[in-house]
Amino acid sequence: MPDSGRPVVQENMLDNAQVMRALERRLVAHIAAGTTDCGAAAMRVSASEYADPARLEAEKRELFRKLPLVAGFSCEIPNPGDVMLFEAAGPSIVVARGRDGTVRAFLNMCMHRGAQVVKECGNRKLMTCRFHGWSYDLEGRLVGMPSEGDFPGEDRDRLRLVQVPAGEWGGLIFVKAHAGEERIDVAAWLGEMAPLIARFNLGGAKPVKSDRIDIDTNWKYALNTYGESYHFGTLHPTTFSPAAFTNTNLYDRLGRHYRVTFSQRAQGDLVGKDESQWPAPPVYGGSHYIFPNTIIYGAPVEGGGTFLHMYRLYPGEAPGKSFTIMSCYRGGDVPASISDDVIAQTHDFIEMVVRTEDYSISAEGQRNLECAPPGHALVFGKNEIALQNVHRDIAEAIGMPLT
Template sequence: MTALDEAPQRSATRFPPELTRRMVDRMRDGSLDTFPHAVAEPTSAFTDPVRFERERDVLFRHGAHVVGWAGELPGPNTFVTKEVAGVPVLITRDGHGELHAFLNACTHRGAQVAQGCGEARRFTCPYHAWVFDPIGDVVGQPEAWAFADIDRSTLGLRQLPLASIHGLLVVGLSDDVDPQAEFAAIADQLDSFGYDQHEVICTETFSLRANWKIIVDVNLEAYHVKFLHRESLNAFVMNHAVHDIFGRHARWVFPTFADASIVDLPEEEWPEPAPLTLVHMFFPSCVILETPVSSQMLRIYPGDRVGECTVELTEASIRPVQSEEERAARGLGAGFTGKILGGEDFPVAQQCQRGAESGLQQFVFGAIEPMLQHWHAAWRDAIAAPTDDVAVSITMAPVDSER
C-alpha cells in the first residue's frame, strides 16, 4: 500500500531537457539512434503455444503490471477496477489515503464485488451481499450465523502487491511479485510526469487476432510511419528517434511536428513543452504515449490462444480537466489515436500474424528498430527461452543511419 501524501515534488518540465537536446541533435544531422546490427526473430515467438503458455505464466501471472495512475483515485474512499491479463483487480484508496490492491473476487464464491470506478466506503457483492470495506475486510454477511465457524478475519479480499511509483500504479498478480523492485531501474525517470494528477477521459477495448507481442511491436518504431500512416500520422511525426533502456523497461522519443522549426532555434527559445512524443515502454506489455497534454496508455494482454490478444487504450488528461471544452479536446485526441491504431496499425499487425502462421520462418528487426530488438531480447531473457529459439544477428555490416 502507498499513501496519498507520498507524492514527491515534480520538476517543472514534463520531458527531460536532456532528451530534447539529443532529439534536436538527431534532427540536425538527419539521423536516429540505432543498434549495430539487424537481427532475426523466429516466427515461433508468435505462434508456438508452448512458449505462449510460458509467457502467460512467467510474464503475466507472475509479473508486475502497470495498470493506471494514482490520479484515478483522487481522494479518500475512491476506487477503480481493472482487468489485468484476464484477472479482475480492485484498487482502493482508504479513508486515510492509503492505496490497496485486491483480487476483485468475493471470498464467499468469487463474484466481483466492485464495477467501474468512483467513491465508496463499502463494496457489496451482488450475489449474496457480503460487504467489504476499502481495506478488504468483511464487514457484513447476511445470515452471518451460518458462517460462524469460519474466522471472519480470514475472509478478507485477497490482497495483491501494489506500488505507486511517482503515481504510476503497478500491480503484481501473485504474492511473489515485488512491483517496486521490478520498476527500480526506471523509477527515478518518472517523477516529472505527474501521474498522481492524471484524470482518465475514456477507455476503448480491442480484441485482436494477433499475438500480444506483435501488438506491442507496432509501438516500438517510427520506420513505418511514412508508409502505413502516410495519410494520417506522417504529417506530424519524424523518425529522428532517440532511446534509453532502463533494465527491461525503456523509453523512446520522436519529434512530433514535421515543420522541424525547433532545429533553427537556440535552446533558450525552444517551446515548452517540447514538440515531441515520449513513449514509455513498461515491461512486459504496457505502452504509454506521453504527449504535452495527455497520457495514452495501452495495456496489451494475451488472449485465450497464442494468436489472440486484447488491448485497452486509455486516454488521460495530465491534470484534472477544468472545462467541458478541455474534456472534449482530450476525447478528440483519444479518438484520433484509436482511429489510427484501430484502422491502420492493428489491421496490419493482424496481417503479420497471418504471415507468421502461414509458414514464414522469421521476422527481421533492422538496426533502425532498436526498441524491437531490446524488447524481444528482454522477453526471451525473462522466460529463459531455449538457445535454439533466440534471435540471431544476420548482418555485421556497418549501418548507415542517415535518412
C-alpha cells in the same frame, strides 16, 4: 549511435525544459545527418515467437501473473472509498483506496461461494456480494455475514478477501495478478524510468476516456508497432507522417524499460540555426515503455499543457489474439479553458489510426506468420533497437531463449 540510455542519467539534474532542449539537440543532429539511434546489428526472430501456444502460456504465467502490472493511474481512485476493477491479466482484481488513503488490492472473490464482490467502479464504504450479501470493508475484512449463526466455527478473520500485491508511486498503481500480501516497491521496479515518469506529474492528471481494441494478432506484434518510426512514411502517410519524420528517433534503454522520442517536422527547421533562435522547448513528452506491456505517452496540447495516453497490451486466448486498453488523461498543467472534449477528440484520432493502420497491418502479418514455413524468421533492423531489446528481455523473463 547511443542505445544504452546513458544520456538519461545526466537528465536527473535538469528541469523539464532543459531535458526537452537536450532531446531536441539529439534529434536535430539526427535530422541533419539523416540518421537515428541504432543498435549494433540487425536481429532475426523466429515466427514461432508469435505463434507458439507454449510460448504464449509462458508469457501469461511469467509476465502477466508474476510481474508488477499497471492497474491504472492514481487519479482513477483519488478518494478514500474509491474502487476500480483490474481484470485484463486474468483474475478479477478489485483495487480500493482505504480510509487511510492506502491502495490495496484483492481477488474479486467472495469467501462464501466465490462470486464477484464488486461489479462496478465507484465510491463505497463496503464491498457487498450480491449473491448472499456478505460485506467487506476497504481493508478486506468480513464485516457483514447474514445468518452468521448458520456458519458455526467459522472465524471472520479467516474469511477476509484474498489480498494481492499492490503498490502506488508517482501517480501509478501497480498490482501482481496472484495472491500475496507484498507491497510492491514501484520506484524500485521502474528504476531509471522512475524520474522520467515523475516528470509527467501523473498525480495531477484527470481521466477522460478509455477504449478497448480487440486484435487478431499476437500481443507482441502489436507492441512492436510502438517502438520505432521506420514505418511512419509508408503506413501513416496522411495521419502521423505529415507531422513526424520517418526513421528518425531517439532510444534510451532503462533496464527493461525504454524511452523513444520521435522527431517532429518542425524540428527540421532548426537545422543550421543557432540555439538562441530556437523556440521554447515543448512540454516533456515521448513514448515511455514500462516492461512488459505498458506505454505512457506524453505530448503537448494545443493551447498549453500535456496530453497523456496510456496503452496496455494483453495476450488473448490464443497466440493470434490480443487486446489493448487505450486510455487518455488531461495533464494537471492543461488550462481550464481547454475542455475535456479536446482531449477526447485527440484520443479518438489516435485510436482510429492505431486500430485501422497499425493493428490492421499487424493482423495481416500475424496471419502470414501462422502459415509461414518451418524456420521462417523476421528481421529487425539495427534501427529497430527498441524492438530487439524487448524481445530479448521477454525471452529472458520467461526462461525461453529466442529461436
